[in-house]
Amino acid sequence: MDLSFIGTMFLRILGGLPLTLNLWGLSLLGGAILALGLNLLRTTRVGDKVASAYVFVFRGTPLLIQIFMIYFGLAGFGFIRHSVLWPFLREPYWCGLLALVLNDAAYTSEILRGGLRAVPRGAVEAGRVSGMSRFTILRRITLPLAIRQALPAYSSEVISMLKATALVSTITLMDMTGIARAAISETWRAVEILLSAAAIYLALSLIVTQLSVWIERRLSPWQFQRTNR
Amino acid sequence: MEDLALLGFGPDGWGKVLVQAGLMTLAVSVAAFVVGLALGTLIAWGRVSGGGMARALAHGYTAVMRGVPEILVIYLFYFGGRQVVTAVGTALGFPGPFDISGFMAGMLAIGLISGANQAEVLRGAWQAVPKGTIEAGRVVGMSRFTLFRRVIAPQALVTALPGLGNQWQSVIKESALVSVTGLVETMRQVSVAAGTTQEHFLFYAAGAAIYLAITTLSDQLFRLAERHSLRGHQQGGM
Amino acid sequence: MTDTSKTVLSIAGLRKSFGANEVLRGIDLAASDGDVISMIGASGSGKSTLLRCIPMLEIPDAGTVGVGEDRVSPRGGRLTRAEEATVRRMRCQLGFVFQNFNLWPHRTVLENVIEAPLFVQGRARSEAVDEAMALLDKVGLAAKRDAYPAHLSGGQQQRVAIARALAQHPRAILFDEPTSALDPELVGEVLKVIRSLAEEGRTMLIVTHEMGFAREVSSRVVFLHQGHIEEDGTPAEVFGAPKSERARAFLASHFDRNRQG
16 A cells, blocks of 8 residues: 555545534534424423424434435425525535434434433432422433433434534535545545545544543443442 | 326336335345344354454454444445455456446445444343353253354344344435445435436435335334244243 | 411321322321321321322322411312412422432432532522531431442431431421331431431421331321321320221231231
């Protein structure tokens, strides 16, 4: 293998890192907010049906088709072309981000739901008898416990979203994968280029894995530290 | 209404090719899942009862496949496979260039990714097999292989079924990525139809419906299988 | 007991059903300042439900519950917005100790005790910590201030739960079978703490199966049967000369069991 070629390609692909990080971070942020909303929606009967249908559709279909549907499909509707959102929905960046947010929300809402279900009833009752309001119980007891419970599954979801951002390269965006794809069609030296790109993604995912272990230890010290009785 | 005729089976309808594409999605998914199951079993074996070297290899493989985008792996098999096959072919004196089919590249790539995930499921299920039943097999003189085939695998498979069901769902969705190789499966076919007719939303919605149908139906099948496999295990249930 | 001016806690006409199962069939009960009332009865007699109705963990179908100057009479098994505010005020005047401790697993011992003073009553942190440490010292767990509940024995967890209840500055403390979830060798340490609270003159309502303990610490004993109060009197009256046949049978079987155990 040609090391200087790999080095050149590595640097070239790193040029797409800001876009990858941007889409990754924003889709996780938007997805988390929407996921919280979906779980709040589930407190009403109709809302529960709506949330279930949403999750069913977005988890049951490939992300790629969701991206294409938003990027190519929405333009077919006159009311969208004439709406204030059109300047955004015309751009591949916003379409890609929107698809990632919607997709992440479906998975994250299920992870959060699992976490919420695992909160012990007694911990909530103890909050109620001490006079806490619903909001205080949510903020001080339910959410902290649910988030701790959901953390391992969520760290997998964070890594899944990193990998998911690679799909925006199919709608002309020049993220790391988009740059790699372009470089392949110029040079036809696919193996070196793809391995360089893969190494960067792998490094990022390993950082997340380490980070999540660290956060888990910080948030749930009772699971790791042993004190003498 | 004429829009919907586009999805029908008439002369202008795309119905027939969409059904064929759906079948191709199923074919590539099944092939990839089987590759993944075989590889996953091997890796799980390595992680549970292998030596330090096998364990480290299995662990590293899982970490790599978990951290690299699926689409890169598919590209690697498709473009890289072509590059490798051509290099080998010309070295042997055959006139190139050579090609690797999208089906083959997709099946291998998704199978290898799924293998890493299925290994995790199988390992968990394996380790959940009650130790006593394994000891009972040992004391009647079973070999390691017989023990695996007659005692461990049947029990672990029951535990693993829900997890494997999830992996199958992932494989179906990942199979859409094989469209980048030009293989005419569902995703590719609806893109072509959408481009030809300029009815983008209609055809992507139809594509989404095909995936939903496949994922939902197979989910039901897995549930049935789960119930069936649990028949003898009532005392271990709720 | 007859001095109604010092009534801390009052229950009148309380009814509660779960589906077709009527668990409480009209309960009247009042506790004055300094009363220690033990509630005894077979499982399913409704004593735990009665206790849980006081802070509205279960919302009664009919009847009135009063704590201090506040009272609510919920109808139809749910609370209106105004009633919810009243219930919160009532809860702030009560301490509740659960059978399963229900400590918050993500907070240390000290954090469990100062949680409500800080986030419900809005008190200053340093003051809440000082008081919490005094309470932890009282239950013998000051040294465990930074431990998490998962690292404590059941008896220790229950003692922290008692300190948490005391941090409410409660006018009355409610105990829901405080020793039922404990290993036998840990029961004593918890009973010792409750006994010391009785000696301080705290107002307490205790649902318990520990007959000997009830007899020893209570000023009053209430025997529940199928959602009714069947006996209500001093320990000497209820344990010594129960009026109803059912109370006699219940006590006989319990003292037999205790003797065998």
